[in-house]
Amino acid sequence: MKNLSNFNLLIIILLFSSCRQQPFTGTVHIIPYPNQIAIGTQYRPIGKNLSIYLSPESGMDKDYIEDLLSDTGVKCKFTNFKWIADLTFDIEPDTIGLEGYRLVSNDYGTKITASNTKGLFYGLQTFRQLITSQNNTLVIPFVEIADSPKFLWRALMLDEGRYFKGKKEVKKLLDEMARLKMNTFHWHLTDDQGWRIEIKKYPLLTKIGGKRDSTQIGNWNSNIYDGKVHEGFYTQEEIKEIIDYAAKRQITIVPEIEMPGHASAAIAAYPQLGTEKQSIKVPTRFGVQYHAYNVADPKVIQFIKDVLDEVCNLFPSETIHIGGDEVKYDQWKKSAQVRNFMKEQNIKTPADLQIWFTNTISHYLENKKKHMMGWNEITGVKIHDYTDFEDAASGASLAEGTIVHFWRGDPSLIKQTVKKGYQVVNSYHEYTYLDYDTAYTSLEKAYHFDPLVGITGKETDLIIGIGAQMWGEWIPTPSDMYRKLYPRIAAFAECGWTSPSNKSWKRFNQAAYKENLRWKQLYQ
Template sequence: TAGIFYGLQTLRQLINNKEKLTSPCVHIEDRPRFQWRSFMLDVARHFKNTSTIKQLLKEMSQLKMNRFHWHLTDDQGWRIEIKKYPKLTEIGSIRSCTQSGGWKSMKYDYTIHEGYYTQEEIKEIIQYANERHIQIVPEIEMPGHASAAIASYPSLGCNPQQQINVPGKFGVHYSVFNVANPQTMEFLENVLEEVIDLFSTSDVIHIGGDEVQYDQWKSSTEITTFINEHNLQSPADLQIWFTNKISNFINGKHRRMMGWNEIIGGSKLHHYTTESDILTKEKLAQNTVVHFWKGSLDLLNKTISQGYDVVNSNNKYTYLDYNYNRISLEKAYNFDPIPEKLLEEYHSKILGLGCQMWGEWISTVDKMNQQIFPRVAAYAEVGWTSLKNKNYQNFQQKLASYFYKQWSKQGINYYKL
């Protein structure tokens, strides 16, 4: 069972690292503070091979983290084999160039970047995760962050006559799925069916839903007509309508849908969204897990007051692509998924936390490991340890006496503080 497995991880950390293995005589009562303790890896922007994934899963298990959130698709790459739609990997997994030097840079590396996981490789990784009591949460982005899919099958987009390439530029792109087209909905359901069948032990399917630029929807006669015919108020209303259709499909497969907090609608979280864009009368499906990454405490309170379960991944505290000046180890350690001023009646609706390794500017495994380690250990402790038992100095000592040595043995290039 998971309890025995986690107990063994604790014991491993207690055993003295000497020729003669010894452990202090102790009685331990231990349980996690939160049920959801996740690490996310973005492989769409920069592909990581299966051995890298397995090493991360191994380290997660030793830290008693229990959810691997696998960001498999985005504008810059489609990384999962879908048997019914082979062009997703034949075309969507390859880009001809990659932006370098930062968000505003005009520099590009013209080395071809490619890679995807076959379904057999994914099955192997799922088994590896299951053996370590880690459940994988696969993420298939929709309706935005869809450029790689639309480059593969242009009919899925709002301008079906236009052939686009898998973009090498990072940031938010305009290409979004045409959700008014029944064939697009059929495509997404077919993709999700393969994903759900493949990830048979996963009870949550993440559909992204973040950063949808509504320009293409607003300029499409087909979509504006659809909005009017369905008595919807805005593009955000259409997104909720679409998300609920996807939720119904996922629920019908006995799974639960999760998405970034834009899927609720009604909030102006981005500069490219107008006030009229976000008017909503549709209500997001009640059993959705809302992945909160951006917004105020008031918005978090509002989300939970409407009855939604929340995983707190506030970007100001949990984004591993941010440098250590922006999110120090101590800041990561002091993150509380339950904000201090969150109404007490809502505390139980916070399922836990996630930390996210976004990959735009993290091209190598060494650089990735520097960003992840040691901060991932801080997030693991946030998810596991009760507030009264947390102590940053003790945590630092544990890193020095155990984890730094273990990571060095594993060849993990952790960040030297």
């Protein structure tokens, strides 16, 4: 915890000393913990009826505020008179950064200020967690907070390519992300085992690619299948609804459309997209598949651009994730068309070909005012046993402006990437994969993840954030997902928001225990 300035502390002390109430004996539990906070020894009763003033420019949603605070037992009454309000929201330019806020609670009420709606929204999330009970009365401790996040990218990824969850469950996730001040929902919508987004120009992507006739169960080595059809996809209207829902919670949705690998569902729908031009079924087995787009075929490139046209028109996000991971180069090596194309273009290795393809898509998205993002295989470095050393990049480099999503390989690769000037989101699988069992990635291990490990100086500015991944191979039901997600998501929220010097495992663990009681009631 950092101390506020002596002047601000003096103000707080004076306010506290003027109060005649009994001392505050409760404990402040806030996740993620504020980066600058001073907690007083007194409190203010707020009762069950809370009068709230919203400045005209605040942009705050009354219905959302009422719904959020209903969990605490508070009933909201909105007023146009600021001077009588218990809680006020005001826009004050240049308050404390893009997502920052100030919260002051004293004998006169609670005031939240920020330079924009996003900051006010995060102040509201902190206010909710400050409400506690003392002597059977709802109270707010005297406190002064000046808070802003460590990282601008604080993400949760949901993989629905493997198991479709549906908009009801997605909205629940967005609600919890908002409570934890996470601002990016990374939506993995296509994979080998399923295509989950409607593309109007190519209806077979969901009609054929959105369904498989059975699913491997048990574990990676299992030969047991459930024999049940699994299907599902989102219409574009449903996606618009979810995007709007997320926006009201200050969350940006970043779609992931896998390419050039993890393309089996698309190739099952349109066989001409692959190098073999042969019909295949949507895979029922998990693990890395061999099917990849034939990137040497101009018609395939046009197909991908057509898909991205619809995706870009749907999603306001400035970033589009193209996957790019786990491409097995076998089919490219066997394809005469691909080999001839590489020779004509003087492309030396399969990884160089993937970089050529990635840059082609990056430039296309750039013309649409979008940034391209991909898993760190897009750099061309060998990180998998199933690729040969001679297949790695031989000198080709990614286009400027590409965002690299690190998940696998030696962490020193992050330093190599930022030295070349690329922005990085750190999602190192050893810490951030929520599908991993809690015996492997415990809450404490997750909490101690450091996105900046080994990065110093100005290069830290290129680590733009953290992502936690909920991969879906062995997460068939929402209840399976919730067991893996809670309370570990809270650890990643604090890793993304709170500076390391302000973190405390003991304090966090106590707060997570309290929050997890609510999650158990809601989701188990």
